[in-house]
Amino acid sequence: MRIRVDPEKCQGHARCYGLAPELFDVDDYGLSTVIGDGSVPPELEGRARLAIANCPEYAIEELQD
Amino acid sequence: MSEAPPVSHWDTDFDVLDPGYVTDPFSIWDDLRRSCPVAHTDRRGSTWLPTRYQDVVDLAHDIDHFSSTQISVIPFNGVPRDQPVLQYGLPPISADPPLHTWTRRLLLPWFSHRRVDGYEAMTRALCSELVDGFVNTGGTDAARDYAQQIPVRVIASILGVPSSLSDTFTGWVRDILEFADDPERRQHGAEGLINFFVAELERRKTEPGDDLLSDLLHSEFDGAPVETSVVLGVAALVLIAGVDTTWSAIGSSLWHLATQPDDRARLVADPDAMPLAVEELLRAYSPVTMARLVTEDVEFEGCPMKAGDKVLMNFPGANRDPEVFEDAERVVLDRELNRHVAFGSGIHRCAGSNLARMELRVALEEWLVRIPEFRLADGAEVTWAGGQVRGPRSIPVVFP
Numbered sequence: 195m196r197i198r199v200d201p202e203k204c205q206g207h208a209r210c211y212g213l214a215p216e217l218f219d220v221d222d223y224g225l226s227t228v229i230g231d232g233s234v235p236p237e238l239e240g241r242a243r244l245a246i247a248n249c250p251e252y253a254i255e256e257l258q259d
Numbered sequence: 260m261s262e263a264p265p266v267s268h269w270d271t272d273f274d275v276l277d278p279g280y281v282t283d284p285f286s287i288w289d290d291l292r293r294s295c296p297v298a299h300t301d302r303r304g305s306t307w308l309p310t311r312y313q314d315v316v317d318l319a320h321d322i323d324h325f326s327s328t329q330i331s332v333i334p335f336n337g338v339p340r341d342q343p344v345l346q347y348g349l350p351p352i353s354a355d356p357p358l359h360t361w362t363r364r365l366l367l368p369w370f371s372h373r374r375v376d377g378y379e380a381m382t383r384a385l386c387s388e389l390v391d392g393f394v395n396t397g398g399t400d401a402a403r404d405y406a407q408q409i410p411v412r413v414i415a416s417i418l419g420v421p422s423s424l425s426d427t428f429t430g431w432v433r434d435i436l437e438f439a440d441d442p443e444r445r446q447h448g449a450e451g452l453i454n455f456f457v458a459e460l461e462r463r464k465t466e467p468g469d470d471l472l473s474d475l476l477h478s479e480f481d482g483a484p485v486e487t488s489v490v491l492g493v494a495a496l497v498l499i500a501g502v503d504t505t506w507s508a509i510g511s512s513l514w515h516l517a518t519q520p521d522d523r524a525r526l527v528a529d530p531d532a533m534p535l536a537v538e539e540l541l542r543a544y545s546p547v548t549m550a551r552l553v554t555e556d557v558e559f560e561g562c563p564m565k566a567g568d569k570v571l572m573n574f575p576g577a578n579r580d581p582e583v584f585e586d587a588e589r590v591v592l593d594r595e596l597n598r599h600v601a602f603g604s605g606i607h608r609c610a611g612s613n614l615a616r617m618e619l620r621v622a623l624e625e626w627l628v629r630i631p632e633f634r635l636a637d638g639a640e641v642t643w644a645g646g647q648v649r650g651p652r653s654i655p656v657v658f659p
Contacts, residue, residue, distance in 0.1 A: 205604075205605060205606065205608040206367070206608055206612075207602060207608055207612065208372065208612070208613060209538075211372065212534060212538075212616075220371070220372050221371075222367065222368040222371040222373070223364060223367045223368065223371070224367055224371065224608075244595060244596075247595075247596050247598065248538075248596070248597055248598055249598065250316075250598050250599065250600050250604055251604070251605075
């Protein structure tokens with residue numbers, strides 16, 4: 195599983211960071227980014243899906259390789 | 260307060276200051292969502308009230324038709340005296356791009372995750388000290404003596420102004436938001452707050468400190484110092500927005516736990532449940548409603564909105580929409596699917612949301628670890644404030 199944050203949609207709610215700090219970082223202006231290339235270890239896939247489902251801006255997407 | 264005639268039809272004549280609405284808006288929104296999802300009133304000017312999640316989100320994102328230049332849920336009824344010192348309003352909340360964009364960037368680093376982590380120890384010590392004051396007395400007012408005391412002191416510390424003036428700050432903010440229907444009180448609060456910040460900023464021109472006010476005063480935009488009236492507006496916003504919003508969220512949460520013993524016991528037994536619980540309490544008791552100004556005639560969901568109308572961004576009502584939230588009317592502390600918009604949606608997402616979340620979590624943690632058992636006092640009269648910010652103003656509780 196790979197994910198990305200759309201910087202055009204992210205408004206800095208930081209719900210992803212709260213749910214899965216292993217997968218996301220947030221900068222000083224609230225913009226969330228994925229850590230590394232967005233690859234999600236199997237044991238964190240559930241939390242990645244929670245982050246996707248809780249983002250109020252629909253800014254996180256799963257990449258289809 | 261003005262004497263308003265009672266509401267007979269919520270779809271065509273709603274009143275956000277109606278006592279029944281302030282106490283229990285949820286059943287009114289539920290009825291409207293089914294019968295007339297975008298309600299209207301001519302009280303305090305032509306105003307629309309959406310109640311569905313998707314409508315509120317769509318409105319928040321259409322910044323071309325729905326401007327933030329009038330965000331007050333209750334318009335100023337009196338004759339406003341000239342306040343040239345606030346010619347830019349309270350940016351970024353009361354601004355559209357481009358003013359919104361660059362003033363917001365001045366503010367955001369002060370409320371980033373990293374900064375907010377640094378405010379946590381101070382917040383915890385403050386909460387603990389407040390609990391010390393009543394833990395052995397068998398009861399207290401959880402709103403007045405606890406919730407109300409926390410955010411104002413934290414925000415004063417961030418701004419760099421004396422927390423010993425917190426009661427004064429709270430009074431001004433209540434005058435502006437809670438008693439907004441009373442022009443004299445609102446004027447009194449606005450003048451007090453503005454005059455205070457004018458003096459504080461003047462002092463920092465020669466004696467800068469390591470605080471938000473000094474940082475704003477010495478910041479630049481496009482290579483030039485930021486105008487003092489912009490600095491003043493941003494500073495006033497931080498105090499106004501940082502006080503009774505979070506106080507209301509803490510108060511509503513404590514009221515919930517005082518009246519729902521199962522939820523209280525669950526949080527006491529499992530502190531790890533707190534992060535999800537905080538999001539759920541924010542969803543269920545979202546305090547803040549902001550307004551938007553319609554910039555040109557537009558039809559929205561069949562409603563003929565006219566330029567100059569207002570729309571109330573009913574984030575609290577959106578968060579109770581059963582189309583989006585299963586068992587929307589119930590507080591489910593471990594709710595995992597919770598795309599709530601308590602902090603708004605789109606470019607005006609609450610700039611202080613990280614701080615508010617931390618304050619709510621720490622306030623509940625420090626209370627529950629010292630006072631794990633509590634309930635409403637017998638015959639307690641819980642009072643609520645509404646309008647722009649909804650939350651309890653008095654919650655008499657008792658504990659062993």
